[in-house]
Amino acid sequence: MNIQDITSFLESIAPASLQESYDNAGLLTGSANWECTGIITTLDATEAVVQEAIEKNCNLIVAHHPIIFGGLKKITGKNYVEKTIIAAIKNDIAIYAIHTNLDNILTGVNGKMAQLLGLLNQRVLQPKKGILKKLVTFVPAEQAIKVRDALFAAGAGQIGNYSECSFTVEGEGTFKGGEGTDPFVGTPGLRHMNTELRLEMIFPAWIENELLKALLATHPYEEVAYDIFLLENKYQQTGSGLIGELTEAISSTAFLQQLKNVFGLTVIRHTPLLDKAVKKIALCGGAGSFLIGAAIAAGADFYVTGDVKYHEFFDANDQLVIADIGHFESEQYTVNLLFDILREKFLNFAVLKTGVKTNPVHYFV
Template sequence: MKVKDFTSALEEIAPLNYAEGFDNVGLLVGDYNDEVTKVLVCLDTTPEVVDEAIKEGANLIISFHPIVFSGLKKLNGKTYVERAVIKAIKYGINIYATHTALDNSFDGVNRGIVNQLGLINAKVLIPKNDILKQLVTYVPTEAAEKLKLALYEAGAGKIGNYDSCGFLVEGKGNFRPLEGANPTIGKVGDLEEVAETRIEIIVPQHCEGKILNALFANHPYEEVAYSLINLVNKNQYIGLGMIGELETEMDEKSFITYLKDKMNTPIVRHSRLLDKPIKKIAVLGGSGAFAIKNALAAGADAYITSDLKYHEFFSAEDQIVLMDVGHYESEQFTINLISSYLKEKFSNFVIFNSGIITNPVNYS
């Protein structure tokens, strides 16, 4: 198995174009065509994790956080980032990061928190937009079924829990082949009128290349007429954070105790308690202060995230309880999420979790 086999599998649930613009995801160190010995899954690729990979004979590290986040101008080992990269290159270890691509996945980081807390009726808190397109094409009616099925097979027409979604309407098309044309239907110089079918279908951006290849390979015309239109529609199944409900509401103090236990954290920093029951809960793994307004707008009783600053707690406005469980703690279940998914895909391959706790924050 090659590096690209594992990364392509992971990108089925976390395509790289899901990532936020500021992020640095994908293969950060190495070669997609390298043969893989073992796979190590971790939250952070520290020098100690690279040592662990070397010791265990793993040459592919799949990390949640990218070890290279901004540009490296030098590689002389002065920082832990440089030391990790230098060591990985020296020992032929590939490093791949998924980060906000997995954050935005419906089956990603925040789904892990939702499952850990036992929330029901979960949906995306901040649906992502500008990642869908619409393909419109015209094809002779007798060829429409074959083309439609080929487009579906390539990934077009998938919306949430539905696939093969498209719209077809029959009409008449006109064209005149000019000198040099090699028309499938008609003759050069003659105006033709053909019974055609208009196909309209959603194109997820990460499948665009594959879908267009299918269009050209299965369309009978020499010159394929099509439009690819950017959509501003929000995708309800892709985006940051999630919101769900407890099966049974809790009082605030009981919920904080429950939260500590489920998130395996010794402390929860929170805004003022409101003496109201907790039922509807918004979550966002990692630094989530920017989404306080979204949790409020969604009517959440509590918002669970991390890295909240002093003044950000005032944003609760006595309408919601903000709960900071810690950055590492909010993302710790991501390791099992990634490794479990890959083990299902590659059941006969050695895939293991790092045994190193990379949390830089300590509690005394």
């Protein structure tokens, strides 16, 4: 099995196109054509994790955070990034990062946090726009079911928890085949009118190529007429953060204690507690202060994230409680998430979780 097989599978779950513009997810070192000897999942790819991979005969590190984030003009080993890259290249270790694209799916980093907290009715806190497209094509009525089924199988027609969503309307199509054509119906050189169905369905942008392959493979016409439109609709399955509900309302102190227990915390930075029961929880793994306004607008009682700055705590404005549990702490179980995803797919392959604690922040208690 090549590294490409593994990274392609990961990108079928968290498409690379979902990463933010500032991000650098993907294969950072090594070759996609290498045969993979084993995988180590980690939050951060550090020199110690590279050494661990060498010792355990794993030549692929799947990390959440990209070790190369900005451009590298020199690689001299002067800092931890350069040291890690040198060690990986010298020892033929591939490093693959699955970062904001994993953040931006409902079952990704935030979904793992929500699962650990037992949240119900989970949904994306700030859905993305510009992700959805609409395919419109025109099919002879007799072949419409076959084409529709192929497009559904390729992933089109998903709206929230509903699948196989489409719309058709009947009309008349005309065409005249030129020299050398072999039309499905009609005679070359003569205008033909045929009863056709206008078939419409939406799809996420990253499946466009597969969708067109399915369309062209099943449509009976030599020249297939179709249109693709970019939609401004928000795609409820992708975006930043997550919001859900506890099984029952509890006090603020009880929820803080739950956070400590679930995430193994020694300390939580938070805004003043409010005199009301806590049930609706918004969260975002990593640095999530940019979603404070969205959490308030969604009616959250608590917003759980990391890396909140001093002045950003004021943004709670007594409308919810902001709980900063730490960047590493909020994302630490991403290691388990990646392990479970890969282990379920590649049952007879070496998939390991790192034993290195990569958190650079320590607390004196």
